[in-house]
């Protein structure tokens with residue numbers, strides 16, 4: 001068949017937000033793993049959609065590894081930024097990391113679509129995607145197409161909507 005267009009995506013966000021869980025869920029059932037552990041450094045993952053072949057740089061969100069992120073910015077054509085919607089205490093940290101990311105010289109002037117997952121929507125005390133969007137001041141992002149979806153990385157709810165949007169932005 002036709003070779004799918006290849007896209008490199010950076011998966012970023014604080015530790016424990018659910019990045020690896022989400023990427024794992026996007027893989028075909030027989031390629032998914034059951035024991036997900038905190039990412040050390042980063043890991044390169046692949047999954048396909050109807051028209052695209054994604055290579056994902058699944059970065060560790062732990063503070064001590066966040067300085068690795070910027071070394072991969074040039075490689076990325078799109079960003080998936082994951083937020084734990086139940087982690088109200090660290091919403092401001094997520095906001096700071098997002099601002100630093102979007103102001104980086106390798107990101108700032110490029111048209112890179114940014115997909116936000118307001119993850120862990122299943123938890124009782126999680127914030128809505130609208131609320132997360134307000135707390136992160138996403139309305140201030142003027143120079144990049146962005147989209148936010150509520151998601152549940154454990155069941156996969158909300159992931160398809162996000163990936164459909166991303167695919168539309170790229171193709």
Ligand code: GTP
Nearest residue numbers: 015016017018019020021038039060061120152153
């Ligand atoms: P780092 O690799 O350390 O940056 O973390 P990460 O963002 O990759 O998070 P990871 O996927 O390892 O998930 C962290 C924890 O959150 C795990 O215990 C997951 O099972 C859990 N988790 C992920 N997504 C969800 C979700 O949507 N709902 C709930 N309730 N738990 C989730």
Ligand code: MG
Nearest residue numbers: 019020038039
């Ligand atoms: Mg991880």
